Amino acid sequence: MFIKPLFESMGDFFHVVFAPAAQASGLLQEQHESGDAVSPVLRAELFTQHLASGLYAVDVRSQLAYGPYLVTAQVSDYRERHPRDALLAARWGVGGRFTFGEQFQADVMLGMLQFSGNNVTARVMVSLPLAYIFGNYALEYRPVFADGVSEHDIAARYRRRYWSVELGYRALSNASATLAGPYFGAGVHW
Numbered sequence: 623m624f625i626k627p628l629f630e631s632m633g634d635f636f637h638v639v640f641a642p643a644a645q646a647s648g649l650l651q652e653q654h655e656s657g658d659a660v661s662p663v664l665r666a667e668l669f670t671q672h673l674a675s676g677l678y679a680v681d682v683r684s685q686l687a688y689g690p691y692l693v694t695a696q697v698s699d700y701r702e703r704h705p706r707d708a709l710l711a712a713r714w715g716v717g718g719r720f721t722f723g724e725q726f727q728a729d730v731m732l733g734m735l736q737f738s739g740n741n742v743t744a745r746v747m748v749s750l751p752l753a754y755i756f757g758n759y760a761l762e763y764r765p766v767f768a769d770g771v772s773e774h775d776i777a778a779r780y781r782r783r784y785w786s787v788e789l790g791y792r793a794l795s796n797a798s799a800t801l802a803g804p805y806f807g808a809g810v811h812w
Contacts, residue, residue, distance in 0.1 A: 661719065661727060662811035663687050669807030671792060676703040681805065692717045692729060698794075700801060709739040711794065713747060713766065727753040735768040745769045758782065762790075771796045785810050 662685070669681040683696045693716050700709040715733025722728075731749040736742070745768035753762045758781055766773040777790025786809050793802035 661687070661721065665809055665811040667788070667807055667809030669788070669805045671698075671803055671805035673700070673801050673803040677701070677801075679801070679805075681807065683809070687719065690719045692719055692731065694731060694733070707739070709737060712736045712738070713749075715747065715749060717749075725755050727755070735766065735771065745771060762788075784812065 664687075665683070665685040667681075667683040669683070671679040671681060673679060677700070679698050679700045681696065681698045684694065686693045694714070696713040698711040700711065702708070713733060713735050715731040717729055717731035717733075720728045720730070729749070729751045731747075731751070733747050733749070734744055735747040736744040747766050747768040749764065749766045751762065751764040753760050760779040760781060762775075762777045762779060764773075764775040764777075766775075771794070773792065773794045775790060775792040777788050779786050779788045787807070788809070789804070789806050791802070791804050793800055795802075
């Protein structure tokens, strides 16, 4: 038939749109390997970020995937020692994963970004995380855009089966302030 070669020639782009029907008919095989660090079924990560003298953040990320479909959650707890102050940034999203060969991946996410501190505000967010994979390493860029707020996160990840470590730089900005600095963390995945 001509349908199977067409799917194969278009790469995994159709994986997101037609995955359930294609898998049921045998046209598309599941490519997930248990323990994969870049495209896992389940991921949990913990990071610490140094922003400035007396200002730091602890970040928890989680991701659940089924085929090309994703659900993500991330909570960043920003703390200032003097004067004592805190800001909690929480992100929830759903989306899809596009893979192009074995080296490039792009996710499309839509969700909510909520800030809790002196006030509580929530905004609709859009994110387009990108990953370039080579061997046990990956370079990742995770931008987040919401009304008046943007976050840019660039990282290098060393990955092994079932665990990974990551070193990166993240900047969270609005019109009047920026929280930016390097971070380090580790994660487990299946």
